[in-house]
Amino acid sequence: MAEEIQTLPNYITLATAAKLLGRKTQTLRNExxxxxxxxxxxxxVDYTTYQNIKDMFELCRVEPNPRASFSGRDKVVRRSMSSSTEATRQARATALNAAKKLKSS
Structure with missing residues (x-):
């Protein structure tokens, strides 16, 4: 029995984990x-392990943002309107045409 207990992972309370991380307990509850x-x-009482905390950090990893500016060599062709705006405009035009056909018939 004593050997089995020693193989258990090190469980810590969320409050203890929060203190170690310099965060509030509620932050860990939110995660x-x-x-x-x-x-x-x-x-x-909620418990977690050191490995679970390490895994949480990997899950919360933020990917870097693409560059906001470009040099002259990295020219990007930008559209004047987004594709969602274009799709909305086309859908509206289709609806207006259908309405005209219904009125004339």
């Missing part, structure tokens, strides 16, 4: 609710 942090509840 738990989003599905980013695996927790275990026993006796109304």
């Amino acid at each position: 738990r609710d989003k599905g980013n942090l695996v927790c275990y509840r026993m006796g109304g």
